[in-house]
Every structure is written in structure tokens, then in C-alpha cells.
Amino acid sequence: xxxxxxxxxxxxxxxxxxxxxPIYLLAVLALSERSAVFAYPKPLYPQPLSVExxxxxxxxxxxxxxxxxxxxxxxxxxxxxxxxxAPAGYALARYRFxxxxxxxxxxxxxRAFPLAILAVPLAVHFIxxxxxxxxxxxxxxxxxxxxxxxxxxxxxxxxxxxKELEEAAWTLGCTKTxxxxxxxxxxxxxxxxxxxxFAFIISWNEVFAATILTLRERTLxxxxxxxxxDSPLPFRFAGxxxxxxxxxxxxxxxxxxxLTLWGVAxx
Amino acid sequence: xxxxALTPYLLILPATLFLLLLFLAPVLxxxxxxxxxxxxxGLEAYRRMAxxxxxxxxxxxxxxxxxxxxxxxxxxxxxxxxxxxxxNRGKDLFLYLWTIPLGISDxxxxxxxxxxxxxxxxxxxxxxALGLLGEPRLWLSYETPxxxxxxVVVTEVWRATPLVFxxxxxxxxxxxxxxxxxxxxxxxxxWHRFVKVTLPLLRPSLQTALILRTVLALEVFAVVxxxxxxxxxxxxxxxxxWYSAYQNPHVAAAYAxxxxxxxxxxxxxYLRLLRTPPEARP
Numbered sequence: 001x002x003x004x005x006x007x008x009x010x011x012x013x014x015x016x017x018x019x020x021x022p023i024y025l026l027a028v029l030a031l032s033e034r035s036a037v038f039a040y041p042k043p044l045y046p047q048p049l050s051v052e053x054x055x056x057x058x059x060x061x062x063x064x065x066x067x068x069x070x071x072x073x074x075x076x077x078x079x080x081x082x083x084x085x086a087p088a089g090y091a092l093a094r095y096r097f098x099x100x101x102x103x104x105x106x107x108x109x110x111r112a113f114p115l116a117i118l119a120v121p122l123a124v125h126f127i128x129x130x131x132x133x134x135x136x137x138x139x140x141x142x143x144x145x146x147x148x149x150x151x152x153x154x155x156x157x158x159x160x161x162x163k164e165l166e167e168a169a170w171t172l173g174c175t176k177t178x179x180x181x182x183x184x185x186x187x188x189x190x191x192x193x194x195x196x197x198f199a200f201i202i203s204w205n206e207v208f209a210a211t212i213l214t215l216r217e218r219t220l221x222x223x224x225x226x227x228x229x230d231s232p233l234p235f236r237f238a239g240x241x242x243x244x245x246x247x248x249x250x251x252x253x254x255x256x257x258x259l260t261l262w263g264v265a266x267x
Numbered sequence: 268x269x270x271x272a273l274t275p276y277l278l279i280l281p282a283t284l285f286l287l288l289l290f291l292a293p294v295l296x297x298x299x300x301x302x303x304x305x306x307x308x309g310l311e312a313y314r315r316m317a318x319x320x321x322x323x324x325x326x327x328x329x330x331x332x333x334x335x336x337x338x339x340x341x342x343x344x345x346x347x348x349x350x351x352x353x354x355n356r357g358k359d360l361f362l363y364l365w366t367i368p369l370g371i372s373d374x375x376x377x378x379x380x381x382x383x384x385x386x387x388x389x390x391x392x393x394x395x396a397l398g399l400l401g402e403p404r405l406w407l408s409y410e411t412p413x414x415x416x417x418x419v420v421v422t423e424v425w426r427a428t429p430l431v432f433x434x435x436x437x438x439x440x441x442x443x444x445x446x447x448x449x450x451x452x453x454x455x456x457x458w459h460r461f462v463k464v465t466l467p468l469l470r471p472s473l474q475t476a477l478i479l480r481t482v483l484a485l486e487v488f489a490v491v492x493x494x495x496x497x498x499x500x501x502x503x504x505x506x507x508x509w510y511s512a513y514q515n516p517h518v519a520a521a522y523a524x525x526x527x528x529x530x531x532x533x534x535x536x537y538l539r540l541l542r543t544p545p546e547a548r549p
Binding site for chain 2: 005008009011012015016018019020022023025026029038039040041042083084085087088090091092094095097099100103106107110111112113114115116117118120121122123124125140141143144147151201204205206207208211212221224225228229233236237239240243244247248250251252255258259260261
């Protein structure tokens with residue numbers, strides 16, 4: 001019994017190492033001097049520790065702008081998916097109405113669909129509409145990616161708030177809108193924040209649509225992908241590091257909700 | 268209709284319109300775009316796609332990658348989910364550590380593993396330290412398709428197994444403990460309990476995980492590009508090259524339509540194959 005428990009923990013530790021080691025190795029390279037990035041055999045820790053590689057990356061023309069664009073697009077995506085998704089989630093949670101099933105199927109179907117590839121026909125459309133090569137255009141496609149999750153997860157959030165609380169507020173003189181903003185919203189705020197962060201991560205990480213839909217207003221992923229094969233290794237590693245770092249922090253913030261996010265989203 | 272009855276429709280209206288505009292409309296648009304060549308309507312774009320030098324390989328690689336990666340990930344994720352159930356202390360810590368790649372983009376994952384597989388990377392450094400290798404060896408070149416393919420498999424398994432894992436963990440939590448205990452009372456071995464109780468009850472979660480992962484695996488793009496450029500052509504990558512490098516949206520759209528069709532076929536296949544009969548739903 002004791003042996004099997006030991007083996008369980010050994011295995012768990014090995015899985016953790018398998019996940020963490022590549023991230024650590026990239027961090028080593030990104031935090032080393034340029035010479036160490038080209039060195040062979042490769043060092044196992046930064047020697048010497050230096051921000052030279054990262055700094056040089058930021059000095060490459062277009063990088064800072066791309067970072068800004070990435071944040072802007074992800075922020076817009078977060079906002080749009082919450083604004084569009086939360087009302088729909090609330091409707092599914094609180095009302096019985098004809099067409100609810102149809103709507104739910106549309107949402108679930110959208111999620112299991114290779115949406116990013118639709119950037120190709122959308123690009124042609126966006127050029128006509130003046131949305132091509134704008135952060136808003138990219139954010140719209142990213143919102144389509146994040147919206148199904150936003151609807152399904154906000155639905156589960158609102159369902160978990162007892163309807164009686166809202167009804168109590170009504171009897172105490174709140175209008176329906178007031179009851180929502182004063183009672184339901186504060187209770188679901190942490191969950192809604194997690195949904196927003198999740199939408200942010202989806203957008204921050206998306207490559208294909210961002211690459212197809214931009215030319216000068218690159219996001220970080222689009223810029224990196226475009227320069228990938230004409231750039232030296234330190235540039236790529238520093239870029240990878242900048243992509244990973246925020247995602248790592250954000251996923252840490254929502255770690256307790258990952259299961260709800262995906263568990264509910266899989267129904 | 269009373270005003271009250273309209274409320275839910277008003278609430279879902281924005282999301283519905285949005286999905287129609289950015290999901291259904293572009294699907295039709297992709298179809299039209301692929302059927303409309305320079306010289307008018309026809310299958311010209313599909314002919315050019317099929318005759319392209321990279322097409323055969325791209326189709327083969329995409330399907331082969333999905334066929335290798337998805338089962339591997341499902342097996343690994345299932346093992347991890349069961350292992351997590353067997354842990355007492357540190358469960359939260361391992362859950363967090365194992366799901367870190369969920370937040371990492373395919374491009375970043377490609378770059379992470381590039382640091383390992385590149386010519387002067389960590390893999391060759393390790394082999395040299397062990398005395399197995401004198402000169403650095405190429406793993407990701409045009410001449411080493413097998414090791415490049417394996418590198419993509421490793422990276423994708425590393426990156427996307429946690430997605431399957433969290434869906435399965437959430438599914439496992441829904442299975443009442445009593446079922447397994449009842450089976451134990453009747454003398455079922457752990458293996459029997461897994462095959463006869465856990466696995467059938469996990470079917471809806473497995474179905475979701477398989478559909479999501481297969482669709483995403485067919486879209487594989489940035490990982491392949493980061494590791495090997497065009498040395499390992501894939502469908503999404505070809506759509507990208509035809510759109511940006513050759514500036515031909517028609518052939519790019521033909522690739523998109525092909526990818527969409529394969530994804531829909533795969534989804535329908537899973538829905539049929541893993542259908543849960545209504546009386547067996549938990």
C-alpha cells in the first residue's frame with residue numbers, strides 16, 4: 001500500500017516535471033546573454049543572468065507596438081465576450097423560452113468548430129468594411145472563439161445563485177434591473193472575472209486569425225510568426241518568453257476555476 | 268406577446284446575431300469564395316489546391332498527426348485524471364502544475380520545444396553530455412521527416428493533453444462514488460471497475476474531449492511552423508501560405524472548406540460512435 005502511494009507521487013512528480021522543464025529551459029535562454037543562447041552545449045541555468053536578450057527583443061521595431069496591440073485585442077475580446085455572453089447566459093439560466101435549446105446547440109456547435117480558419121473568408125469581408133488590419137477586427141474573431149465559453153460558464157454561474165435572492169430583492173422594492181445589479185452581479189463577480197481572464201488568454205494566444213487579419217497592426221503572435229524564420233534564435237526565445245509569462249500569471253489567477261470552466265463547458 | 272416574455276429573446280439577441288455574423292456567414296462565404304475563381308464560378312480553386320505540390324503531404328500529415336496525437340493524449344489524460352484521484356495531499360498543486368500548458372499558445376509551445384530540438388538545443392546537449400553524440404544532429408530538417416513529425420507530436424502532447432485532462436477530471440467528479448464501491452463489494456478488481464463502471468459513465472466527457480481535441484488537432488498550425496517551417500506541410504499552414512504568400516484567397520478558402528468538412532465529419536463520427544443511450548445518462 002505504502003509502495004503504491006509512493007509510486008503515485010513519483011508519477012505525479014514526473015508529470016509535473018514534464019510540464020515545467022521546457023518552460024524553465026526557455027526561461028534560462030531568455031534570461032541569458034546572447035552568447036549563451038548560441039552556446040553549445042546549452043547551459044542549465046542562466047550564466048550570467050542578464051536581460052540583454054529580452055531587452056534586444058523589445059528594441060526590434062514593431063515589437064512594443066505588437067505587445068500593445070495584443071493587450072488591446074485581448075482586452076476588447078474580454079469586454080465583448082462578457083457583454084455578449086453574460087446576458088445570454090443569464091437568459092438561459094433564468095427563463096424558460098422556446099428556442100432556448102436551439103440557441104444552446106448553436107453555441108455548443110460553434111465551440112466545436114475550427115473557427116480560426118474562418119479568418120480567410122472574413123479577411124476579404126473585413127477589407128471591404130474597413131476592419132482589416134485593425135485591433136477591433138481581430139478582437140471580433142477572437143470574441144467568436146471565446147463567446148461559447150462565456151455563454152456556457154456564465155449560465156452555470158447564474159444558475160448557482162438562488163432565484164429566491166432575486167425575488168426577495170423584488171419584494172423589497174427593487175426593479176428587476178436593480179435586483180440584477182445589486183444582488184446577482186456582486187455574487188457572480190469573481191466568476192465573471194474568471195470568464196473575462198479566460199477570454200483574455202484565448203485572444204492573447206491565438207495565432208492563425210491574428211496573422212491572416214493583420215498587416216501592420218500585428219499582435220505579438222502574428223508578429224512573431226511572421227518574423228519567425230528570418231530571425232535569430234534569441235529573438236524567438238525572447239518572444240516565446242513574453243508570450244508565456246502573462247499566460248502563466250493569468251492561469252494562476254483562475255486555477256481554482258479551471259475545472260468549472262471546462263467541466264461545465266463540456267456539458 | 269407580453270413584455271416579460273420578450274426579455275430572454277432580447278438577452279440572447281446580441282450573442283445570436285454575433286454568432287450568425289461571425290460564424291455562419293463566414294462559413295457560407297468560404298464556400299462561395301472557393302467556388303469563385305478569377306475566371307468566374309467553378310472548381311478551379313479546388314483543382315489548383317489538389318494539384319499543388321504540397322497538397323498531398325499536407326493532407327496526409329494533418330490526418331496522421333491527429334490520428335497519432337488524439338489517442339495518445341486521451342490515454343495520457345485518462346491516466347493523469349485517475350492518478351489525481353489517487354492522491355491525497357498536494358492534489359491542488361499537481362492540478363495546477365499539470366494544467367499550466369492550458370494557458371500557453373501553440374506558437375509559444377512550438378518555440379519552447381524548438382529550444383530543445385533545435386540543432387544546438389537541449390536535446391543534443393543532453394546526448395553529448397551522455398557521450399552518445401559527437402556532432403550536433405539535425406532533428407527538424409527537411410531530410411528528417413520522421414523526427415520532425417515526432418517533435419510535433421511531443422509538442423502537441425505536451426501542450427494540449429491538459430485540455431482533455433480537465434474535461435475528464437470534471438467528468439470523473441460527476442460519477443457517484445457509490446457505483447465503484449458497489450462494484451467492489453461484488454468483487455470487481457480495480458481494472459474491472461475501471462472498464463465496467465468508470466469508463467462507460469465517463470462517455471459524455473470523453474465524447475466532448477475527443478471532439479474538441481480532434482477539431483483543434485486538425486487545425487494544427489503554429490507548432491508545426493515554429494518547429495519546422497514548411498518542412499512538414501499541414502492543411503492550415505497551406506491555407507496561410509496561399510493567403511499571405513501567394514495572395515490567392517480562393518485556394519486558401521478551398522483549404523478552409525476542406526478543413527471544415529473534415530472537422531464536421533470527425534465530429535459526426537464521434538457523436539455516432541460514442542452516443543450515450545438516454546437510459547444510461549447519469
